[in-house]
Amino acid sequence: MKKSYKIEVDCANCAMKMEEAAKTVEGVKDAVVSFMTQKMNVEFAEGADDKAVMQAVLKACKKVEDDCEIYL
Amino acid sequence: MNKKQKKVLYRIIIASCMMVALYFVPVSGMFRFALYLIPYVIIGYDILRKAFLGIIRGQVFDENFLMAVATVGAMLLGVYEELTGGDGEFAEGVAVMLFYQIGELFQAVAVGKSRRNISALMDIRPDYANIENESGGLEQVDPDEVAVGTTIVVCPGEKVPIDGCVTEGSSTLNTSALTGESVPREVSVGDQIISGCVNLSGLLKIQTTKEFGESTVSKILDLVENSSMKKSRSENFITKFAKYYTPAVCYGALALAILPPVINLLLGGPAYWSTWMIRALTFLVISCPCALVISIPLSFFGGIGGASSCGILIKGSNYLEALAQTSCVVFDKTGTLTKGVFQVTDVQLPTSNPLGEAEEARQRLLYYAAHAENYSSHPISKSLREAYGESIDNDKITDVEEIGGHGVTAKVDGHNVAAGNAKLMQKLKIDYTECDGIGTVVYVAVDGTFAGAILIADVVKESSKEAIKALKSSGVKKTVMLTGDAKAVADYVAGELGLDEVHSELLPSDKVNRVEELLAAQGKRENLAFVGDGINDAPVLSRADIGIAMGAMGSDAAIEAADIVLMDDNPLKIALAMRISRKCLRIVYENIVFALGVKGICLILGALGIANMWMAIFADVGVMVIAVLNAIRCLKVKM
Numbered sequence: 001m002k003k004s005y006k007i008e009v010d011c012a013n014c015a016m017k018m019e020e021a022a023k024t025v026e027g028v029k030d031a032v033v034s035f036m037t038q039k040m041n042v043e044f045a046e047g048a049d050d051k052a053v054m055q056a057v058l059k060a061c062k063k064v065e066d067d068c069e070i071y072l
Numbered sequence: 073m074n075k076k077q078k079k080v081l082y083r084i085i086i087a088s089c090m091m092v093a094l095y096f097v098p099v100s101g102m103f104r105f106a107l108y109l110i111p112y113v114i115i116g117y118d119i120l121r122k123a124f125l126g127i128i129r130g131q132v133f134d135e136n137f138l139m140a141v142a143t144v145g146a147m148l149l150g151v152y153e154e155l156t157g158g159d160g161e162f163a164e165g166v167a168v169m170l171f172y173q174i175g176e177l178f179q180a181v182a183v184g185k186s187r188r189n190i191s192a193l194m195d196i197r198p199d200y201a202n203i204e205n206e207s208g209g210l211e212q213v214d215p216d217e218v219a220v221g222t223t224i225v226v227c228p229g230e231k232v233p234i235d236g237c238v239t240e241g242s243s244t245l246n247t248s249a250l251t252g253e254s255v256p257r258e259v260s261v262g263d264q265i266i267s268g269c270v271n272l273s274g275l276l277k278i279q280t281t282k283e284f285g286e287s288t289v290s291k292i293l294d295l296v297e298n299s300s301m302k303k304s305r306s307e308n309f310i311t312k313f314a315k316y317y318t319p320a321v322c323y324g325a326l327a328l329a330i331l332p333p334v335i336n337l338l339l340g341g342p343a344y345w346s347t348w349m350i351r352a353l354t355f356l357v358i359s360c361p362c363a364l365v366i367s368i369p370l371s372f373f374g375g376i377g378g379a380s381s382c383g384i385l386i387k388g389s390n391y392l393e394a395l396a397q398t399s400c401v402v403f404d405k406t407g408t409l410t411k412g413v414f415q416v417t418d419v420q421l422p423t424s425n426p427l428g429e430a431e432e433a434r435q436r437l438l439y440y441a442a443h444a445e446n447y448s449s450h451p452i453s454k455s456l457r458e459a460y461g462e463s464i465d466n467d468k469i470t471d472v473e474e475i476g477g478h479g480v481t482a483k484v485d486g487h488n489v490a491a492g493n494a495k496l497m498q499k500l501k502i503d504y505t506e507c508d509g510i511g512t513v514v515y516v517a518v519d520g521t522f523a524g525a526i527l528i529a530d531v532v533k534e535s536s537k538e539a540i541k542a543l544k545s546s547g548v549k550k551t552v553m554l555t556g557d558a559k560a561v562a563d564y565v566a567g568e569l570g571l572d573e574v575h576s577e578l579l580p581s582d583k584v585n586r587v588e589e590l591l592a593a594q595g596k597r598e599n600l601a602f603v604g605d606g607i608n609d610a611p612v613l614s615r616a617d618i619g620i621a622m623g624a625m626g627s628d629a630a631i632e633a634a635d636i637v638l639m640d641d642n643p644l645k646i647a648l649a650m651r652i653s654r655k656c657l658r659i660v661y662e663n664i665v666f667a668l669g670v671k672g673i674c675l676i677l678g679a680l681g682i683a684n685m686w687m688a689i690f691a692d693v694g695v696m697v698i699a700v701l702n703a704i705r706c707l708k709v710k711m
Contacts, residue, residue, distance in 0.1 A: 010076075010176075011179075011180075011366070012362075012365045013134060013361075013362070016311055017131070032301045032303070034301050036370065036373040039298075063129055063131075066122070067122070
């Protein structure tokens with residue numbers, strides 16, 4: 001399952017860090033962050049609960065870049 | 073500028089004013105340090121906070137960290153100088169932070185602006201659909217809620233929200249947002265129209281044939297919005313590069329601060345701690361990788377945006393990058409290089425024809441042929457009717473008889489008309505003149521006498537020849553055409569257009585094999601692009617390095633299978649897409665070389681003590697501003 005989320009992040013490097021962080025979250029198969037379009041595409045692993053996973057993703061992203069926001 | 077950016081701007085203005093004022097204030101000692109601390113905190117508190125949080129969370133080595141260490145270091149060095157009786161320098165530390173913030177603000181504004189530019193180019197998202205309610209008035213509803221088969225009303229000036237079929241009214245449509253084509257398209261009852269077009273003149277009633285989510289406009293927006301998700305090799309390179317680069321320069325700076333003084337001490341000389349400290353801090357400021365990290369995705373984003381404004385939809389930065397190295401372009405024939413519709417290309421009359429003088433005879437011949445073939449569903453009969461151009465009177469036609477594999481005989485205006493291939497003429501024992509043109513020939517006999525031959529063929533697009541020439545001049549080494557058509561037709565078209573290679577009479581599976589062969593013959597850094605109209609080309613489109621589908625107006629399969637979609641079916645756009653791709657990559661490389669070059673030189677100069685803090689600020693902020701300005705050029709496309 002793939003979903004797209006709107007995000008808010010200030011710098012390209014921070015977007016890269018968010019991507020790295022999101023990828024390491026359990027339940028996330030792959031994640032891509034586009035700084036340009038301010039979007040995050042997340043591919044969830046089989047059987048993962050997207051809402052719970054996204055909470056974890058948000059937490060992981062806040063950890064690396066506390067200025068960022070993901071609109072869930 | 074948004075609220076956040078405005079806030080930064082105010083901070084920059086306040087800090088700059090204070091800096092200027094402080095320059096003239098005659099204070100000295102630690103009090104001076106205290107005064108300089110005010111603008112420093114105003115301008116840099118968020119960076120310091122982020123750096124601090126980063127360190128706590130184990131996220132060191134980003135630009136916040138670099139800036140915080142460099143400026144705090146510079147301030148502390150000033151304090152040290154003051155304490156040891158020297159004249160402390162505080163302005164530099166504040167200036168580094170100030171200019172860094174100016175650079176960041178500039179970058180944010182530039183990115184925001186190009187993002188808005190691109191979304192303006194793609195401003196095709198309809199906000200509502202009009203539905204007629206019981207009382208006859210119009211009601212605006214969310215396009216998402218409109219069911220398939222609903223009749224919607226599109227007033228002049230409005231966007232067509234959902235794909236559908238015109239049931240009432242006629243108008244002209246502006247399709248430029250979709251195709252880049254500025255000539256309006258005329259539509260009337262029965263025509264299929266796609267969403268995203270703007271209704272220019274008349275009121276249209278449209279019966280929807282798709283849901284909003286499945287409509288062309290949604291698909292296109294989706295495609296463009298997701299294109300920056302597929303990252304190019306250059307972008308991935310920078311991501312990897314930044315991962316190693318920042319720690320490397322941090323350790324480099326640390327080594328620069330410690331090693332030379334220690335060696336000096338070991339050699340018995342004075343250590344010069346503060347000199348080497350300054351050099352190390354300068355080194356840190358120079359090394360900030362922002363210029364690269366922002367300018368490369370911005371370039372690709374701009375290139376993709378610029379391309380979509382010309383009706384070229386590119387599904388990812390990686391394809392834009394690959395397109396620059398295309399050395400072989402393989403075309404499908406029908407619908408790609410040719411129009412894919414059969415047209416009467418020639419009418420040949422026998423020297424003594426029974427229908428009168430040339431021009432009149434030509435029209436008479438088409439009249440008989442079109443009437444005789446009127447009941448046939450074959451595409452040939454359609455092209456005959458089109459060539460005839462006037463309406464067909466069914467009452468004039470009697471005794472129609474289709475002879476399978478031969479043609480038709482019928483009575484038109486009481487005359488016995490036979491229209492069909494050579495076999496029909498032989499069968500009816502009519503003496504005819506062989507027509508040797510390329511295409512399908514319809515021989516027509518009236519009352520048992522040969523009256524002429526009509527040549528019907530798929531016509532080559534006006535821009536095809538120019539397109540092949542443009543591709544050649546932009547560095548494509550080989551152009552190949554694959555077709556299921558007869559050899560004679562294929563060779564003729566290929567000769568006309570100046571293609572290098574032709575493979576004719578191919579089955580769809582043969583096309584894949586041919587492309588495989590061509591792929592195997594390619595060099596390592598050369599790409600093969602396949603151009604098709606999306607109809608039964610899907611396997612080949614996905615097999616080629618770059619699949620280009622033409623005429624997305626209406627073909628969902630094409631949008632799905634291809635990497636690049638040309639909204640109109642003009643083959644000239646392929647060369648344009650290649651030009652955009654080359655320009656974009658050139659800008660990307662310019663930025664990589666320029667930013668790394670300037671930084672490299674400044675790093676060496678900084679280490680040797682030749683470059684001071686001001687030069688370091690240029691190497692950081694100046695380079696970034698120049699790189700961003702350069703990247704923005706990608707948005708502009710010359711047609």
